[in-house]
Amino acid sequence: xxxxxxxxxxxxxxxxxxxxxxxxxxxxxxxxxxxxxxxxxxxxxxxxxxxxxxxxxxxxxxxxxxxxxxxxxxxxxxxxxxxxxxxxxxxxxxxxxxxxxxxxxxxxxxxxxxxxxxxxxxxxxxxxxxxxxxxxxxxxxxxxxxxxxxxxxxxxxxxxxxxxxxxxxxxxxxxxxxxxxxxxxxxxxxxxxxxxxxxxxxxxxxxxxxxxxxxxxxxxxxxxxxxxxxxxxxxxxxxxxxxxxxxxxxxxxxxxxxxxxxxxxxxxxxxxxxxxxxxxxxxxxxxxxxxxxxxxxxxxxxxxxxxxxxxxxxxxxxxxxxxxxxxxxxxxxxxxxxxxxxxxxxxxxxxxxxxxxxxxxxxxxxxxxxxxxxxxxxxxxxxxxxxxxxxxxxxxxxxxxxxxxxxxxxxxxxxxxxxxxxxxxxxxxxxxxxxxxxxxxxxxxxxxxxxxxxxxxxxxxxxxxxxxxxxxxxxxxxxxxxxxxxxxxxxxxxxxxxxxxxxxxxxxxxxxxxxxxxxxxxxxxxxxxxxxxxxxxxxxxxxxxxxxxxxxxxxxxxxxxxxxxxxxxxxxxxxxxxxxxxxxxxxxxxxxxxxxxxxxxxxxxxxxxxxxxxxxxxxxxxxxxxxxxxxxxxxxxxxxxxxxxxxxxxxxxxxx
Ligand SMILES: [Zn+2]
Numbered sequence: 001x002x003x004x005x006x007x008x009x010x011x012x013x014x015x016x017x018x019x020x021x022x023x024x025x026x027x028x029x030x031x032x033x034x035x036x037x038x039x040x041x042x043x044x045x046x047x048x049x050x051x052x053x054x055x056x057x058x059x060x061x062x063x064x065x066x067x068x069x070x071x072x073x074x075x076x077x078x079x080x081x082x083x084x085x086x087x088x089x090x091x092x093x094x095x096x097x098x099x100x101x102x103x104x105x106x107x108x109x110x111x112x113x114x115x116x117x118x119x120x121x122x123x124x125x126x127x128x129x130x131x132x133x134x135x136x137x138x139x140x141x142x143x144x145x146x147x148x149x150x151x152x153x154x155x156x157x158x159x160x161x162x163x164x165x166x167x168x169x170x171x172x173x174x175x176x177x178x179x180x181x182x183x184x185x186x187x188x189x190x191x192x193x194x195x196x197x198x199x200x201x202x203x204x205x206x207x208x209x210x211x212x213x214x215x216x217x218x219x220x221x222x223x224x225x226x227x228x229x230x231x232x233x234x235x236x237x238x239x240x241x242x243x244x245x246x247x248x249x250x251x252x253x254x255x256x257x258x259x260x261x262x263x264x265x266x267x268x269x270x271x272x273x274x275x276x277x278x279x280x281x282x283x284x285x286x287x288x289x290x291x292x293x294x295x296x297x298x299x300x301x302x303x304x305x306x307x308x309x310x311x312x313x314x315x316x317x318x319x320x321x322x323x324x325x326x327x328x329x330x331x332x333x334x335x336x337x338x339x340x341x342x343x344x345x346x347x348x349x350x351x352x353x354x355x356x357x358x359x360x361x362x363x364x365x366x367x368x369x370x371x372x373x374x375x376x377x378x379x380x381x382x383x384x385x386x387x388x389x390x391x392x393x394x395x396x397x398x399x400x401x402x403x404x405x406x407x408x409x410x411x412x413x414x415x416x417x418x419x420x421x422x423x424x425x426x427x428x429x430x431x432x433x434x435x436x437x438x439x440x441x442x443x444x445x446x447x448x449x450x451x452x453x454x455x456x457x458x459x460x461x462x463x464x465x466x467x468x469x470x471x472x473x474x475x476x477x478x479x480x481x482x483x484x485x486x487x488x489x490x491x492x493x494x495x496x497x498x499x500x501x502x503x504x505x506x507x508x509x510x511x512x513x514x515x516x517x518x519x520x521x522x523x524x525x526x527x528x529x530x531x532x533x534x535x536x537x538x539x540x541x542x543x544x545x546x547x548x549x550x551x552x553x554x555x556x557x558x559x560x561x562x563x564x565x566x567x568x569x570x571x572x573x574x575x576x577x578x579x580x581x582x583x584x585x586x587x588x589x590x591x592x593x594x595x596x597x598x599x600x601x602x603x604x605x606x607x608x609x610x611x612x613x614x615x616x617x618x619x620x621x622x623x624x625x626x627x628x629x630x631x632x633x634x635x636x637x638x639x640x641x642x643x644x645x646x647x648x649x650x651x652x653x654x655x656x
Contacts, residue, residue: 054182059093064100064258081310100258101133101236131189131234156189186223192237220251355434357607368473376430403497423448443616
């Protein structure tokens with residue numbers, strides 16, 4: 001903790017319980033301020049003239065979790081400029097405009113601008129007050145504070161304190177009061193601990209989190225004592241936490257939430273909890289009306305479709321950020337030494353080098369045993385010729401912001417997922433898998449659901465064990481059971497979306513790591529994504545194993561796992577890999593030289609098809625049964641065989 005005297009000087013409002021409002025607000029305690037008087041609104045006709053008295057009702061516009069300022073291809077067309085017009089369509093109500101967090105990221109544009117385009121968006125919307133969301137911290141605290149200073153309204157952060165300054169985190173304030181048409185409104189901004197702990201840019205030890213129920217009660221009752229008629233909590237947390245807040249804090253009258261991208265209205269303990277959708281597609285217009293037994297809340301959902309024209313002023317302001325994106329798209333990421341096959345006809349029916357490249361990066365960036373991607377993710381539908389690879393190419397392949405996650409899957413679920421992947425073959429279905437860390441044979445003539453040749457599935461160098469568990473890197477879309485992957489729905493999450501990079505970010509990080517390895521970047525940090533992919537490490541071990549013991553030297557230098565290879569072999573010989581064995585997913589590399597060789601090879605950017613997904617032909621099946629027979633005779637012998645019998649021309653090759 002720092003020095004409290006200097007800390008308080010920096011805070012934008014005083015310590016609890018003294019209620020001080022931010023310098024940005026209207027602070028007349030009794031009378032209506034000029035800013036909120038109907039005389040200054042664009043059309044006062046439907047707002048009763050109150051001459052300083054309390055009007056019977058007021059209007060609030062609420063929205064949350066907005067990311068893409070560009071309009072969408074399908075209805076609702078949305079987009080920030082159209083959203084502004086929709087907000088303005090209710091200007092005659094002189095509404096209070098409140099925002100529940102998440103605006104700076106993630107979006108493709110924001111990944112280039114650090115959310116700069118949102119400054120004019122927020123200011124032109126005329127937001128009156130906001131709470132921070134988790135993604136507002138994506139570019140770090142300093143960046144957020146910089147943005148906060150340039151927005152024309154206060155941000156609330158009522159229950160998280162920065163230990164260094166003793167103030168609410170990120171230049172936030174504890175509470176805000178507004179005198180709106182004679183209503184004295186108190187606002188608090190509450191967040192949950194769950195997302196706070198996963199913020200990559202904030203050290204959880206350097207902030208103090210106070211439970212939102214305790215702090216909410218404390219601040220709301222203090223606001224009521226100060227004379228507020230009505231207290232609104234702006235929150236950024238999951239709905240069950242909003243429910244807990246509603247159940248436990250009498251002094252809060254209304255909860256306007258975010259974080260969940262749903263349009264949802266709940267009534268808990270006589271209070272309304274509202275989430276107003278996402279991504280500039282919709283917002284809520286609430287009418288608060290004073291009645292004899294309390295305040296009635298009437299809610300209308302406004303859908304931002306093409307019935308609203310985009311606002312010209314905001315559209316103009318945003319055009320320069322579109323230019324920035326345009327320039328960024330021309331940036332060179334690296335240079336491939338082979339063509340990349342992204343054609344739907346290829347990636348939706350077979351293993352491709354593009355799929356292997358992307359899946360290898362998934363595996364490396366999230367440290368998995370297996371990576372599984374539905375090929376529908378890869379959108380370019382073309383061959384990318386070898387040579388320069390630009391950001392535009394990457395964005396053509398991966399235009400969506402796909403969050404990765406790591407699941408714990410049993411061998412059985414993994415097999416079911418592979419079965420689903422090949423179940424529609426040869427239809428060009430997006431569910432067809434691209435993989436890393438796994439290889440298998442499938443028979444297209446088999447019934448859907450039993451096409452994968454059971455004895456052919458290998459995870460790394462070991463045959464799949466149906467009862468073992470594996471770390472599977474995949475994307476949220478598949479975990480949600482889309483594309484038929486419903487076997488993944490109830491798999492435990494080992495690393496959630498907040499703890500994993502976006503897929504396109506992981507790929508960009510890979511190129512950055514290559515630049516760094518080649519000494520082309522200014523910052524040659526050791527903190528970079530691994531260039532050596534786990535599936536490659538398997539191959540490296542095998543190559544080392546293939547060296548005759550006599551040639552290995554007395555040190556028996558080898559790349560091994562954290563458990564001894566001998567025990568791995570002995571369990572494998574009994575026909576199954578123990579779960580202890582499958583739980584070791586990290587490889588300890590004792591031969592640094594080879595590791596560096598692999599890094600050098602990764603820099604050549606020459607992914608290839610290498611027998612991960614193989615169509616069953618008579619020849620392949622025959623080879624497979626021979627292989628299994630040998631395996632049952634001698635595990636050692638089996639282990640010394642080349643890794644890719646299914647594609648005989650390929651020796652195990654750490655290059656790819
Ligand atoms: Zn959020």
